[in-house]
Amino acid sequence: MNLRRQFVxxxxxxxxxxxxxxxxxxxxxxxGASSFGLSQAALTFAAFSVIVGIGQMFVITLGPGNIDxxxxxxxxxxxxxxxxxxxxxxGMILVGLLASIAIGLIIGIGNYILxxxxxxxxxxxxxxxxxxxxxxxxxxxxxxxxKPPETLAEFATSGLFGIPNVALVALVLSGLAWLMLxxxxxxxxxxxxxxxxxxxxxxxxxxxGTRLVTYMLCAVLASVCGYLLASFSGGAxxxxxxxxxxxxxxxxxxxxxAVAGGNSNIxxxxxxxxFMFLVVSMLNTYGFGAGFRLILTGLIIIAVILLAGGxxxxx
Amino acid sequence: MTQILKREEVVAARGVRITFGxxxxxxxxxxxxxxxxxxxxxxxxxxxxxxxxxxxNGGLTPHEGSLTYGGRDERGISAARANGVRCVFQELSLCPxxxxxxxxxxxxxxxxxxxxxxxxxxxxxxxxxxxFPGHAIDCDSTIDDLSIAERxxxxxxxxxAGTDKKPKLVILDExxxxxxxxxxxxxxxxxxxxxxxGGSVLLISHILGEILSTSSRIVVMKDGRxxxxxxxxxxxxxxxxxAMGNVVRExxxxxxxxxxxxxxxxxxxxxxxxxxxxxxxxGELIGLAGLGGHGQTEAxxxxxxxxxxxxxxxxxxxxxxxxxxxxxxxxxxLWSILKNLSIASLGQLSSRKMIDDGREQALxxxxxxxxxxxxxxxGNRILSLSGGNQQKVLFARALATTASIVLMDDPMRxxxxxxxxxxxxxxxxxxxSGRTFIWYSTEMDEIxxxxxxxxxxxxxxxxxxxxxxxxxxxVLAASFSEGAAA
Numbered sequence: 001m002n003l004r005r006q007f008v009x010x011x012x013x014x015x016x017x018x019x020x021x022x023x024x025x026x027x028x029x030x031x032g033a034s035s036f037g038l039s040q041a042a043l044t045f046a047a048f049s050v051i052v053g054i055g056q057m058f059v060i061t062l063g064p065g066n067i068d069x070x071x072x073x074x075x076x077x078x079x080x081x082x083x084x085x086x087x088x089x090x091g092m093i094l095v096g097l098l099a100s101i102a103i104g105l106i107i108g109i110g111n112y113i114l115x116x117x118x119x120x121x122x123x124x125x126x127x128x129x130x131x132x133x134x135x136x137x138x139x140x141x142x143x144x145x146x147k148p149p150e151t152l153a154e155f156a157t158s159g160l161f162g163i164p165n166v167a168l169v170a171l172v173l174s175g176l177a178w179l180m181l182x183x184x185x186x187x188x189x190x191x192x193x194x195x196x197x198x199x200x201x202x203x204x205x206x207x208x209g210t211r212l213v214t215y216m217l218c219a220v221l222a223s224v225c226g227y228l229l230a231s232f233s234g235g236a237x238x239x240x241x242x243x244x245x246x247x248x249x250x251x252x253x254x255x256x257x258a259v260a261g262g263n264s265n266i267x268x269x270x271x272x273x274x275f276m277f278l279v280v281s282m283l284n285t286y287g288f289g290a291g292f293r294l295i296l297t298g299l300i301i302i303a304v305i306l307l308a309g310g311x312x313x314x315x
Numbered sequence: 316m317t318q319i320l321k322r323e324e325v326v327a328a329r330g331v332r333i334t335f336g337x338x339x340x341x342x343x344x345x346x347x348x349x350x351x352x353x354x355x356x357x358x359x360x361x362x363x364x365x366x367x368x369x370x371x372n373g374g375l376t377p378h379e380g381s382l383t384y385g386g387r388d389e390r391g392i393s394a395a396r397a398n399g400v401r402c403v404f405q406e407l408s409l410c411p412x413x414x415x416x417x418x419x420x421x422x423x424x425x426x427x428x429x430x431x432x433x434x435x436x437x438x439x440x441x442x443x444x445x446x447f448p449g450h451a452i453d454c455d456s457t458i459d460d461l462s463i464a465e466r467x468x469x470x471x472x473x474x475x476a477g478t479d480k481k482p483k484l485v486i487l488d489e490x491x492x493x494x495x496x497x498x499x500x501x502x503x504x505x506x507x508x509x510x511x512x513g514g515s516v517l518l519i520s521h522i523l524g525e526i527l528s529t530s531s532r533i534v535v536m537k538d539g540r541x542x543x544x545x546x547x548x549x550x551x552x553x554x555x556x557x558a559m560g561n562v563v564r565e566x567x568x569x570x571x572x573x574x575x576x577x578x579x580x581x582x583x584x585x586x587x588x589x590x591x592x593x594x595x596x597x598g599e600l601i602g603l604a605g606l607g608g609h610g611q612t613e614a615x616x617x618x619x620x621x622x623x624x625x626x627x628x629x630x631x632x633x634x635x636x637x638x639x640x641x642x643x644x645x646x647x648x649l650w651s652i653l654k655n656l657s658i659a660s661l662g663q664l665s666s667r668k669m670i671d672d673g674r675e676q677a678l679x680x681x682x683x684x685x686x687x688x689x690x691x692x693x694g695n696r697i698l699s700l701s702g703g704n705q706q707k708v709l710f711a712r713a714l715a716t717t718a719s720i721v722l723m724d725d726p727m728r729x730x731x732x733x734x735x736x737x738x739x740x741x742x743x744x745x746x747x748s749g750r751t752f753i754w755y756s757t758e759m760d761e762i763x764x765x766x767x768x769x770x771x772x773x774x775x776x777x778x779x780x781x782x783x784x785x786x787x788x789x790v791l792a793a794s795f796s797e798g799a800a801a
Binding site: 179183184185186188191192195196199200201202203204205206207208209212258262263 | 619620623624625626627628632634635636638645646647648649650654658659661662665668669670712716
């Protein structure tokens with residue numbers, strides 16, 4: 001009874017349980033040889049999903065209809081422009097980071113201008129924004145692949161005490177996000193807005209200001225993720241963000257955040273990100289092709305949403 | 316005596332026990348309703364009124380005790396409906412995105428086949444006309460476009476309407492909570508007619524006048540039990556309040572009769588370009604009166620939204636709002652009671668934008684004591700509270716802020732008389748210490764507590780009453796004046 005309550009009240013336990021099961025099956029299949037490498041890779045790739053996932057989670061918490069589809073384009077533009085600006089010089093690393101944060105801020109503001117001033121639903125506003133952003137990325141990149149500064153590339157690919165640096169960055173960002181969500185006024189505000197926008201307004205919450213900050217936060221996290229991913233993979237590519245569209249939403253949903261808003265969950269994003277990566281690598285080790293892998297990924301997301309819906313009605 | 320024995324039992328619940336976790340919602344309650352009587356059910360918030368209604372309409376299965384419809388032992392919502400039991404809930408239960416006639420179709424499953432829309436429409440129209448003659452509801456509109464009062468009227472009409480068979484028992488849970496005096500009187504008259512024609516009604520209300528004048532028998536509940544069950548003639552307001560376990564307090568009129576001068580704390584030019592301007596001074600208790608839905612809520616919203624930025628957090632809140640329609644614009648359903656209470660005063664509970672848990676807990680405990688929120692733990696979900704207790708939390712939310720002006724949009728809907736008296740006292744003392752209250756109420760007793768009253772008609776302020784001039788007669792006269800004279 002108590003255990004069951006724990007499970008119902010802490011939905012992120014599910015995603016971690018699933019992660020452990022998949023990890024064990026994969027390691028068993030490969031005879032235990034890959035356990036360290038697999039964990040390293042899982043932490044690295046999960047870190048990128050976690051960073052964009054946190055931003056998406058804040059936006060989804062704002063309630064029905066709120067979603068940011070400009071995440072992949074933002075990642076691409078930020079990676080492209082930051083690498084171009086740094087131009088392989090180690091001294092420019094910080095400038096590049098600041099530039100990518102600035103790009104995120106501008107895109108976030110742009111998203112909310114479309115949503116608020118032109119009264120476009122977020123799903124369409126952020127999608128149109130993503131076309132603009134992606135076009136800017138194509139125009140500025142022109143197919144050239146610029147390398148990241150050496151120190152930055154070194155940082156992104158190495159680790160500390162066996163834990164990849166990007167995972168540590170994601171961990172710090174998750175910690176900050178958790179503090180904001182659980183302990184700060186801002187966290188209460190977005191949860192209140194997600195449950196009832198009008199009630200939030202009548203309780204004295206600056207609804208528009210809070211939503212604007214949230215869209216900006218999501219875009220900044222996406223551009224920081226783009227910056228790290230480009231440095232990690234040795235250069236920005238125009239399609240580098242594409243898989244993170246579905247991924248950013250999937251990890252939020254699988255992690256136990258309410259799709260209807262008002263209720264969010266940061267540990268779950270970690271569990272879900274690890275899970276998603278491990279499922280893909282498990283299917284790889286079994287030798288399934290890319291097409292089958294995608295189908296299975298889709299089925300898993302659908303199954304989790306169905307299960308999550310059942311869990312909520314239990315209360 | 317034989318007369319009473321012969322009367323047909325519509326529904327009988329005997330020795331019913333229901334527990335929600337540690338809370339005993341019903342502790343061996345008996346309620347028998349016969350054909351051709353109107354039973355008034357009164358009691359405090361959380362006394363178990365709504366729970367016993369849910370037992371009778373089949374929504375809750377009793378953990379102990381028996382439940383029979385017309386002598387037969389049946390269970391479930393469909394059994395209750397098949398036995399002619401209809402229910403108008405305290406939390407209005409129409410689908411807001413559907414039209415009036417589509418909502419009628421949901422309640423009346425036999426409105427099917429070709430042309431059901433027009434049949435549903437005529438059904439609702441006739442019934443509305445019968446209960447509320449002279450109403451102005453457009454039955455083609457969606458529920459969203461109707462005011463709360465109109466929604467309540469539509470729901471009542473749909474429940475009383477019958478296609479093939481008329482309902483045997485209609486349960487009305489706070490049916491007049493958003494109706495003004497005129498509409499409430501029409502409803503009460505219809506209930507008396509319905510009862511003389513052989514139907515039965517279970518009437519739950521905190522307005523004791525309605526209960527005393529309309530019911531044939533009154534049942535008083537307290538702590539999940541029935542503590543009194545007598546003919547209505549044996550009660551008067553005084554004895555009824557005592558039976559509920561309250562000490563009757565004589566209303567003290569410590570009203571300030573002198574008009575305040577100086578710069579107003581809050582003001583608004585005449586609305587819709589005519590009528591009087593609105594002004595409120597520090598420490599005043601101002602009533603907004605008039606018939607329901609004549610622009611009082613809109614005036615409050617304008618006052619509030621005009622002084623509350625949607626973009627920047629304000630350092631010190633100067634104005635707070637208590638919602639009347641708690642499920643629509645009041646509570647945050649996913650949250651605990653404590654979070655619902657503290658949301659408007661987070662600024663004073665935190666340092667550097669981070670919330671201090673200890674201070675939040677302390678605030679919750681002090682308000683729990685002060686207005687007696689009935690819960691073992693403020694960490695429980697807000698929806699675990701009864702309707703009236705949820706309303707108390709909304710009240711505490713506004714009073715806990717540092718705001719010097721509090722706007723109240725008919726906040727006492729569904730709050731029991733004991734709590735009301737406590738809240739009135741809090742209002743008085745807060746006003747004495749300099750807070751300004753702007754209070755829209757549909758209840759005359761509350762309007763009479765105010766220092767000054769603005770009467771609304773068709774969206775504008777048409778009269779201002781001060782001190783001893785605040786009487787039901789004057790308010791009604793101002794609400795109707797031009798229309799009646801023409």
